[in-house]
Amino acid sequence: MTAALRLKLENIVKEYPGCRANDGIDLTVEAGEIHALLGENGAGKSTLMKVIYGVVQPDAGTMTWNGHPVRVTSPAQAREMGIGMVFQHFSLFETLTVAENIALGLPPEEARNRGELDRRIREVSERYGMALDPRRYVSTLSVGERQRVEIVRCLIQESTLLILDEPTSVLTPQEVADLFATLRQLAKEGCSILFISHKLEEVRALCHNATVLRQGRVSGDCKPAEVSAAEIARLMVGDDTPISTRVAAAEAGDVLLEVRDLSWQSGDPFGTSLKHINLDLHQGEIVGIAGVAGNGQDELLKALSGEIRSARDSLSFGGVGIGALKPDQRRRLGVAIVPEERLGRGAVPGMTLAENALLTASSQRLVERGMIRFGKVREFSREVIRQFGVRCTGEDSTAASLSGGNLQKYIIGREALQNPKLLVASHPTWGVDVGSAVAIHEALVRLRDEGASILLISEDLDELFQLCGRIGAICNGRLSPLAPTADLTIEQLGEWMAGGFDNGEATHAAA
Amino acid sequence: MLLLERRPVDSALMRWTSPVLALVLTVITGFFLFLAMGKDPVEGLRFFFITPISDLIGLAELGLKMAPLLLCAAGLTVCYRAKLWNIGAEGHFLMGALGASVVAVQLVDASGFWVLPLVLVAGVIAGMLWSAIAAGLKTHLNCNEILTTIMLNYIALNLLLFTVHGPLKDPYGFGFPQSVMFAESALLPDLIPGTRLHLGLAFGVLAAVAVWVLFARSFIGFQLNVVGQDQRAAAFAGFGARRLTWFAFLVGGATAGLAGASEVTGPIGQLVPQVSPGYGYTAIIVVFLGRMHALGIIAASALLALTFIGGEMLQIAMNMPKATTGLFQGLLLFYLLTCDAFIHYRLRLKQPVRQSTPVAASAATQEA
Numbered sequence: 081m082t083a084a085l086r087l088k089l090e091n092i093v094k095e096y097p098g099c100r101a102n103d104g105i106d107l108t109v110e111a112g113e114i115h116a117l118l119g120e121n122g123a124g125k126s127t128l129m130k131v132i133y134g135v136v137q138p139d140a141g142t143m144t145w146n147g148h149p150v151r152v153t154s155p156a157q158a159r160e161m162g163i164g165m166v167f168q169h170f171s172l173f174e175t176l177t178v179a180e181n182i183a184l185g186l187p188p189e190e191a192r193n194r195g196e197l198d199r200r201i202r203e204v205s206e207r208y209g210m211a212l213d214p215r216r217y218v219s220t221l222s223v224g225e226r227q228r229v230e231i232v233r234c235l236i237q238e239s240t241l242l243i244l245d246e247p248t249s250v251l252t253p254q255e256v257a258d259l260f261a262t263l264r265q266l267a268k269e270g271c272s273i274l275f276i277s278h279k280l281e282e283v284r285a286l287c288h289n290a291t292v293l294r295q296g297r298v299s300g301d302c303k304p305a306e307v308s309a310a311e312i313a314r315l316m317v318g319d320d321t322p323i324s325t326r327v328a329a330a331e332a333g334d335v336l337l338e339v340r341d342l343s344w345q346s347g348d349p350f351g352t353s354l355k356h357i358n359l360d361l362h363q364g365e366i367v368g369i370a371g372v373a374g375n376g377q378d379e380l381l382k383a384l385s386g387e388i389r390s391a392r393d394s395l396s397f398g399g400v401g402i403g404a405l406k407p408d409q410r411r412r413l414g415v416a417i418v419p420e421e422r423l424g425r426g427a428v429p430g431m432t433l434a435e436n437a438l439l440t441a442s443s444q445r446l447v448e449r450g451m452i453r454f455g456k457v458r459e460f461s462r463e464v465i466r467q468f469g470v471r472c473t474g475e476d477s478t479a480a481s482l483s484g485g486n487l488q489k490y491i492i493g494r495e496a497l498q499n500p501k502l503l504v505a506s507h508p509t510w511g512v513d514v515g516s517a518v519a520i521h522e523a524l525v526r527l528r529d530e531g532a533s534i535l536l537i538s539e540d541l542d543e544l545f546q547l548c549g550r551i552g553a554i555c556n557g558r559l560s561p562l563a564p565t566a567d568l569t570i571e572q573l574g575e576w577m578a579g580g581f582d583n584g585e586a587t588h589a590a591a
Numbered sequence: 592m593l594l595l596e597r598r599p600v601d602s603a604l605m606r607w608t609s610p611v612l613a614l615v616l617t618v619i620t621g622f623f624l625f626l627a628m629g630k631d632p633v634e635g636l637r638f639f640f641i642t643p644i645s646d647l648i649g650l651a652e653l654g655l656k657m658a659p660l661l662l663c664a665a666g667l668t669v670c671y672r673a674k675l676w677n678i679g680a681e682g683h684f685l686m687g688a689l690g691a692s693v694v695a696v697q698l699v700d701a702s703g704f705w706v707l708p709l710v711l712v713a714g715v716i717a718g719m720l721w722s723a724i725a726a727g728l729k730t731h732l733n734c735n736e737i738l739t740t741i742m743l744n745y746i747a748l749n750l751l752l753f754t755v756h757g758p759l760k761d762p763y764g765f766g767f768p769q770s771v772m773f774a775e776s777a778l779l780p781d782l783i784p785g786t787r788l789h790l791g792l793a794f795g796v797l798a799a800v801a802v803w804v805l806f807a808r809s810f811i812g813f814q815l816n817v818v819g820q821d822q823r824a825a826a827f828a829g830f831g832a833r834r835l836t837w838f839a840f841l842v843g844g845a846t847a848g849l850a851g852a853s854e855v856t857g858p859i860g861q862l863v864p865q866v867s868p869g870y871g872y873t874a875i876i877v878v879f880l881g882r883m884h885a886l887g888i889i890a891a892s893a894l895l896a897l898t899f900i901g902g903e904m905l906q907i908a909m910n911m912p913k914a915t916t917g918l919f920q921g922l923l924l925f926y927l928l929t930c931d932a933f934i935h936y937r938l939r940l941k942q943p944v945r946q947s948t949p950v951a952a953s954a955a956t957q958e959a
Contacts, residue, residue, distance in 0.1 A: 387826050407829030419827055428821040438813060439828045447810045 084111045085147065086241055086272040087132070092141035094127050101127035102138070103296040109241065114263060114273045116283040116304060118316055119293035125276055128293070129243055132274075133165045134158040159185060164239030166230040166247055172218045179214035182233045205232050208262040220351065222374025231259075235266075242266070243274045246511060248282055253541060253574050255372070260286050279542075280309035292316055316514060332549060333363035336533045337502055338396040342403075344379060344388055352376040354383060355557045361502065366524065366534040367562060368548035370541060371577055376557035377537045378420065381506050384535070385417040386410045397502065412443050416500035418491055420507045420537075422484060426491045429480035433472065434461040436479050437494055444498055460497070468493035469519060485516030492523050503527055506537040521547060541570060555579040594939045595932075605934045610880050610887075613926035614894070620922055630909055638908050639901035639919070649900070651786030655858060656896035659684065659850040659867075661795030663874035664881065664888045665802045666846030670839040671878055672806065674819040677840060679725055679740030680847040681871025682747035683718040687851025689751050690717025692862035695773040695855070696759055706776040711852045718848015719841050721747060726840035730833045736840075744871070755864050770862040779857045791853035796889070798846050803885035815839060847871060868899060868916075876924045879931075895920065 087109040094102040102124045109115045119125050130136045132143070134152035143150055145161060152158050155165070172181050179198055183191035190197065198214040205212040205228065212228055221229070227247065234242055242263075248256045263273055263286065277283050283290055284304045292300045292315040300315040339359040346353045354376055361367055371377055382388040384395070386407035395403040402410055407417075417440075419425045427436045434457050438446055446457050461475035468489045472482055479487055488508060495503060505524065509517040524547060528534055537554075538544055544551050545565055552562040553576035560576035575581070618636065625632035643649045663680040670677040691714035698706050725743055728734040752768075761771040779789040806812040814830040815838075825832060850870065855862055873895050880894070881887030902916030 385827065386829060406831065407827065409829070411829065417827070421823070424821055425823045425827045428817055428824045430820055431817075435813070438810075439817065439824060442810060450810055451808050452810055452813060 085109075085144070086111045086113070087274075088144040089128075089132070090142045090144075092128065092131055092143075093139045094124075094131060094136060095139050096127075100296050102131065105141075105293070105296075105298055107291055107298075109272045109274060111240075111272055112267050112270045113289065114267050114275055114287045116287035116290035117274055117276045117293065118280075118283065118290055118312060119299075123293040123316070124296040125293055126245070129165065129245065129274075129276070132158070133163060133243065159237060159239075162238070162240035163243065164234030164237055164241070165243040165245075166227065166234060167245055170226045170230055172226055172229060174219040175217070177215050177217050178212055178221075178229050181218055181229060182214075182236060185233055185237060200236055201232060204235050208232075208235065208258065222378070225374055239271065241272045241274065243276070245276045247275070248277065248279065253570060254578065256282065280304075280312050281542075283312070284309060313514065332365040333531065335360050336363050336398060337361040337535075340394055340396065342383060342390055342394045344383055344390060346379065352379055352557045354379050357559045359552075359559060359562070361533045361535060363501075363533055364528055364531050365549045366528050366536055366547050368544035368551040368565075369535065369537045369554050369559070370539065370544055370551060370573055371537075371554040373539060375555050375577075377506060377554055379557065380554060380559075381417065381419060381504060381537060384415070384504050385419075386415075408443075411440060411498075414499075414501035416440075416495035416498060416503045418488075418495055418503065418505040418508055420510070422487045422491060423480060427479040427487060430478055432476045432478055433465070433470075433482075433490060434458050434475040436490075437461040437464065437475075441494055441498055464490055464493035464497055467497070468523065483513075485512040488512050489516055489519055489523075492520055496523055496527055499530075500527070500532055502533045502535070504535045504537070507539065508536070509538075509540065509543060517543075541573065545570075553577040553581075555581075592940075595936050596939050598935060598937050601934050602937075605930075606882060609930035609934060610882070610891070610927060612930045613880070613923055616926040616930075617919060617922045620926075621919060624918070628911075630911070635905065635909060635911075638904050639915075640897065642908075643897060643900040643904050647783070648786055651783055651788035652900050653893065653896050654782075654788045654792045656899045657892045658789075658791035658795045658857075659854055659870040660874050660877050660892040660895055661889065662791070662798050662850035662853070663847045663871050664877040664892055665795070665798035665885075666843035667874055667878045668802050668881075668883050668885075668888060669805065669815065669842045672812075672819050672883055673815040673835055673839050675729075675836060675839050676737045677722070677725065677740050677843050678737055678875065679722060679743050679871070680843065680874050681867060681869065682740065682744035683721050683844045683847030684851040684854075684867055684871045685744075685747040685751050686721040687714035687718040687848030688855045688862060688866045689747075689754060689851070690714045690848065691852035692759060692770055692773075692855050693754075695777045696770055696862075698777060699771055699774050701774060702776040704776075706774065707779065707856065710773075710777045710856055711849060714852020714855075715845045715848045718846075718851065719844040721848070722840040722844025723837075726837050729840075730836050751862075751866070752864055755862055759862055761861075768864055772861045773856060777856055778860060779853060787858050789853070789857040791850070791857050794849060794853060795892070798849075799885045799889050802888075806885075811835075811838065847874075873899075873920060876920055876927075880923065880927055895923075898923075 085108060089105060089107040092102050092105045105124070105128055107128070117125050117128070127136065131138045132152070134154045134157055137153070143152065150161070152161070179194065179201060182201060183197060201212060201214040212225070212232060218226060218229065231247065248259065267273055275283065275287055287304050290302050290304045290312065291298055292302070292312065294316060302312065304312060337360070339357055342354055342357040344354040352375060357380065369377065369380070379388065383390055386405055386409070390403040392401040392404040395401065397413060397415065400413070402413065423429045428439065437460050438452065438457055441460060444460060446453055446460060458475050464470065465472065465475060470482070470490045470493065471486050482490065492505070492508060508520050508524070512520065521543070524534055524536070536544065536548060548565055550562040551565055551568055551573060553560045553573055555577060556579060560581040621636060621639070622632040625635035644653055663684060667677060667680055691710045694713040695710045698710070721743060725736055725739045728739045729736045755770065756768045759770045761767070761769055779791060782788045782790060782792060806816065814825070815835055817828065817830055818825040818832055818835050822832065851866070854866055859866065877888055877891045877895050881889070881891035898916050898919045902913065902919070905911040905915050906913055
């Protein structure tokens with residue numbers, strides 16, 4: 081590894097109204113170095129990345145690029161300099177194809193040659209194990225596939241500094257391993273990588289150096305391979321947050337939910353159809369569904385929530401066929417859903433927290449004879465905020481003003497306080513800070529101990545192994561058998577995630 | 592260099608100053624318009640905005656024109672809150688007038704308290720039937736409601752013209768395309784004796800109050816708001832989009848139908864081809880100018896009613912063309928939409944930077 085400095089930041093300060101997001105941050109990244117940037121949500125990571133990428137201008141501080149002082153005034157300039165960025169919230173146009181999205185970031189002469197561009201996209205994506213069809217529309221892609229587009233876009237632009245914001249959150253262990261191989265190869269070729277993650281084990285496995293942020297300041301630098309994950313976590317969250325450990329399994333009760341031969345044909349040619357899904361869910365247990373994004377998780381969630389309706393008896397809930405019921409009817413029976421998207425599905429961004437309580441909790445005597453009882457609504461909302469430690473200015477804050485972790489705590493709390501018999505949660509801790517993730521896990525376990533059934537759809541295998549009594553995987557719309565967590569190896573689960581299980585037809589490659 | 596940049600939070604102040612600003616800009620433009628036409632601008636603006644409402648008769652005329660605007664706007668507000676762009680109030684209005692007339696013509700010899708309610712209900716039902724066509728096309732065939740409602744407006748107009756030239760034509764009307772005069776029992780009572788102001792205005796105000804209650808207090812109003820702001824959240828919550836679409840369209844058809852019925856049973860007293868000077872279209876401006884809020888649409892309907900009588904006043908007093916009304920209404924909507932851009936965006940003075948590249952990405956998601 082050469083010692084040439086690729087990027088050097090000194091004393092970066094960025095202030096937003098009411099909050100000092102970056103408060104004198106120093107950071108150096110060498111050529112060919114994989115550097116981790118760690119910190120909870122709100123620690124200032126995103127702001128720092130936006131400074132580097134030219135999205136925002138720092139109020140003070142200097143940036144040195146390959147030995148020359150620079151001022152990056154726009155992302156276009158950053159890209160020209162060789163800085164590529166993969167945002168956590170993707171910046172893709174849904175109405176355009178993969179190739180068109182990538183072409184947007186390229187010089188005109190390269191963008192015009194579509195045949196050549198398609199070829200390069202296929203080549204790069206296949207070389208790094210991220211199969212992509214350049215002509216598919218982004219709107220038809222799953223979250224995980226969209227991220228592949230973002231990564232491939234940077235690779236095609238031949239960046240010398242790649243900034244990746246939580247890139248592994250939607251990948252299988254095999255894919256993570258492939259991505260890491262790619263990143264290591266890129267680093268060997270001299271490319272620097274700034275790797276933002278919450279997953280400490282990944283940082284320890286991949287990164288040469290790490291900078292930890294807390295509350296806008298650097299709280300420590302370390303070589304992650306040489307210190308324990310617990311030590312890094314302490315740097316991130318301070319000394320007072322408990323670090324969660326594996327949850328003791330509970331005694332499962334009677335069968336609550338029976339899914340029998342549930343099939344659903346997707347209207348979208350690129351969508352995933354559900355095929356012959358069978359599943360039993362007992363009272364007082366947490367069952368996990370692993371899988372790569374876009375293999376039918378969203379469809380399964382919708383089939384359970386009632387957004388997709390099926391034959392009446394394909395879903396039996398406490399002995400009652402609910403397959404044909406609408407979401408609000410199911411909710412009244414005790415089905416609670418936490419969808420993957422917090423803003424724009426789980427909550428209406430422009431509405432207040434109180435109004436968002438009304439979204440799913442109207443049956444909690446919040447509405448009487450068609451009229452809203454605002455006193456009760458606010459009371460319910462305040463109770464969620466209090467019990468789940470939601471950090472906000474009150475029940476009149478808009479949903480969009482909360483950080484991802486806090487909004488997620490609110491949504492989980494909103495469902496939990498309705499005493500559901502069944503809770504289906506999809507990626508409940510995706511992009512959530514460590515402290516909130518612990519609180520969310522505790523809430524799920526508490527519900528389970530009170531006798532509820534919980535179905536946890538997640539791509540975070542640590543989370544699944546930590547919480548679930550039984551785990552299965554979904555691949556291409558088919559569900560693998562479920563195995564008790566104690567008897568299941570991560571290799572076995574990885575095989576299931578890739579479609580290697582036998583119930584019915586079994587010749588499927590990973591999507 | 593001036594830069595139009597997205598505000599981190601929408602401006603609440605601008606939301607309410609924008610209509611006022613639009614009105615001021617309209618008046619200023621009107622000033623120069625009069626000047627360009629060789630008329631005295633101060634005189635012209637006075638005739639347009641002040642003279643029509645300087646006595647009781649004038650105010651009553653204002654109320655008379657407000658009634659149909661307010662009724663149509665109340666129904667459209669219900670649709671627009673749910674982002675259902677129903678442009679069909681004009682068609683609902685015409686069908687309401689036609690439906691009411693069909694019943695009233697059968698009852699020219701009848702008397703009794705039940706005649707008027709029956710006639711009005713016929714108008715309401717006719718308006719609802721007309722809006723139901725657009726609702727059904729949207730929920731079952733996924734047709735764009737903007738296109739279907741506009742086309743249905745033209746069909747309604749031609750249906751009305753056919754009827755008034757044919758089946759409903761007064762046989763003793765010297766060949767004029769108009770129906771017989773309705774019976775006294777089918778006419779709306781006056782609100783202020785000696786003026787033409789009738790009960791229709793009370794219907795309009797009641798409709799505005801109902802809209803206020805709907806959105807401030809009722810669960811169905813909340814559901815309409817959710818559908819308008821976030822369809823995926825509405826689907827997730829189980830607020831049936833179909834059911835709400837039907838509700839909004841039927842309310843829109845009912846209020847506009849009542850407006851049409853009130854017009855033929857009010858000042859006109861018979862069915863004539865020119866029953867509407869475009870109330871259903873002007874009501875769209877009322878809704879946007881009134882910020883889809885009950886109080887707002889009451890104020891906005893008064894202002895736009897004024898453009899109708901102000902335009903007439905200019906025709907009489909200054910020999911200006913009839914198009915003046917439409918011109919002022921158009922200017923108002925144009926300026927309103929322009930000013931509304933500043934609810935979401937703001938202007939910022941920017942130092943020209945070397946190698947200036949437009950920045951598309953915004954810092955929308957700030958970590959706090």
